[in-house]
Amino acid sequence: MSTTVVEREAYNVRQLVAASHENILTSKKLIIVFVSMSVALMISSIDLTGVTIAVPYMAKDLDAYSSISWVGTSSLISTTVFMVLFGRFSDIFSRKYTMIFAMVMLAFFDLACALAQTPTQLYVFRALCGMGNGGITTLSMVIVSDVVTLEQRGFYQGILGAFFGIGSAIGPFIASAYINHSSWRKFYFTLFPICLSSTLILIKYVPYTRPQHSMKEKLLNLDYLGFFTSSVAIIFLLIPISGGGSTFPWTSAFTISMIVIGGVFFLIFLLVEHRVSKLPLIPLRLFNESFSLTSILLHNFFFGICYYGIQYYYPYYFEVVRGYTPMETSCFLLAFVLPQTLTSICSGQLISRTKHYGFVIWIGYTLWMIAMGLLSLWGLNTKKGVTIIIMVINGLGSGFIFQPTLIAAQAHSLKRDRATVISTRNVLRTFGGSISLAISATILANTFAENLNATGSKYFSKTEIEVLKTMIYTKPDLSKYTSTQALYLKEIYMLGIKRIFYVWMACMAYCFITNMPIKDRGLQPIDEKK
Structure with missing residues (x-):
């Protein structure tokens, strides 16, 4: 079969799949569906962020000091791999039932995380939770895109981002409360019934749409x-x-x-x-549509490196370097999450009212880049006020970036590609997160081991050094050491974190510079522009 025939068949499949899901709703039905998607995304966010507080305690409980970084990496890997697949499942089968499947999967594997007895079991179950989170993240945005016009999406996607932010604020507090009074396992026991209850809302209220294909055709279309x-x-x-x-x-x-x-x-x-x-997971033709679309999609990879790194290494800084409790760390994280939630809502309003997104994204990248530069001020004794101001600037910037870049990507693509653009954008962002956690873990471990090997003998015996190398991700009990030893350990922890900050600075500088040539062409897909 010639390339031309294959491309024509693929085009026809994409057109039929996209058209079959478009279902602009009345205001009353839209509100119900939108609330359902917002709650689902908030639960996913709670699952994602709660674990960031619990990492040192999981390591201690499961004796996983040297490998606990995989609790985050495994989840993001599976989210990356399955995010686009869920998008395709929803195209071929049904948005509604694919979303329900993702919610049920998250519920039962959260329960499995609570029951995990070994590090390997926990990593596998977190990976399976990542599959569910990937489906929820993509489909909540796709379903909203199906039921509202592009001009309305700025408003609704902004509120979706706000619910994600609310979940990011709630998650660490729930996890902290359980860690302080019981066990991190209770966090996952709690999420199980919440996920299942939310699934009932989806079953009742989300509309059912699917392409009119036979089961054989559906299965053949999978990549x-x-x-x-x-x-x-x-x-x-x-x-x-x-x-x-x-x-x-x-x-x-x-x-x-x-x-x-x-x-x-x-x-x-x-x-x-x-x-x-015929229906590729990531259609490479998207990167040939325009320079602007290619740049927007690549930006998601690079700010994904920053954002997911922040989720894990801000708590690490507060708990391990500064010695704060999980609850105190959760309070500090509000300085990032609440501004992000606020600007997510404001950015949606601004885009819907002005019909433009470019200036919003510029504000976001400017604030985020400033915050990344100011992280160089963080140290062992940085004043709380300085720390909070930097996090507020960071949160304001990220809120102006997340949903507006999605609107921008859809405005620079064809209408039939809306689900593909969303899933591609999301998978690039989470892939950036996966790379971020992997690289950050390597930087931290190598910095820690390198300094212990070079100068650790001044403070510790060889046996103590070998033990310390296995406890990189654990909150150390500094009361066991002299004040000089404790200060030395904090300094090399901080050195490792600073090197991670430099990676974030470079990524945000790339986004800021390459955002300059991107054109703001308003809120219509390119095939609807006159």
Whole structure:
């Protein structure tokens, strides 16, 4: 079959799939559906952010001091891999039932996390939770895009972002309360019934839409080869990145072979998406639509590195370096989350009223870049007021970026590609997060080990040094050490965190600079513009 025929068939499939889900609702029905999506996204956010507070305590409980970074990395890997697949499932089967499946999956594997008895079990269950979170994150946005026009989306996507922010604020507090009074496991026991209850709302109120295909046609349209090659590529690349230099040497046969295999499968994935799949997971043609769309999509990868890193390493700074309790750390995180929630709502209002998104995104990148630069002021004894001001600026900036960049991406793409653009944008953002956690874990572990090997003998015995190397991600009990030893440990923890901050600064500088040529063409898809 010629390339032209394949492309024509793929085009017809995309047109039919996209048209079958468009379902602009009346105001009353829209509010019900929108509230359902907002609650689902908030629950997903609670699950994602609650774990960031609990990491040191999970490590201690499961004796997983050297590998606990995988509690976050495993979740984001599976979110990345399955996010686009859920988008395709919803295209081929049904938005409604795919969303319900994602919610049920999150509920039961949250319960499994609560019952985990070994580090491996916890990482596997968090990975499966990541699958559910990937579906919820993508489909909540896709369903809202189905039921409102692009001109209305700024307003509604802004509120969706606000609910995500509310969940980000609630999650750490719930986890902190359980850690202080019981166990981190209770956090997951609590999420189980909440997820199931929310699923009942989806069953009752979300409209059912699907393409009129036979089951055979649906199954044939799935991009099996793309899913397999992308999964192998991501897993084989992230394992050596996250453990290189600490768990195993960079020059070892294992590290090199994993990177080579991952790289080869990534190239195969690109070939499959470009030449083979009728409904590719990530249509590479999106990157040929325009420079603006390509830049917007790539920005999501780079600010994903910053955002997901913040979710894990702001708490790490407060708990490990500053010695605050989980509840105190949760209070500090409000300085980031509440401004983010506020500007998410304001950005949606501004875009809906002005019919433009460019100036909103510019404000966001400017504030976020300033905040990343100011992180260089953080240290062992930084005043609380300075710390809070930097986090507020950071939160304000991120709120002006998350949903507005989605609106911008849809405005620079074809109407039929709205679900694909959302899932592609989300998968690039979470893939950036996966890379971020893997690289950050490597930076932190290598910095810690490097300094202990170089100067640790002045303060600790060889046996103590080896023990300390296995406790990088744990909140240390500094009362066991002398004041000099405790200060030394805090200094090398801080050095590792500072190096992570430099990565974030570079990523945000890239976003700021490459945002300059992007054109604001208003709130109509490119195929509806006159």
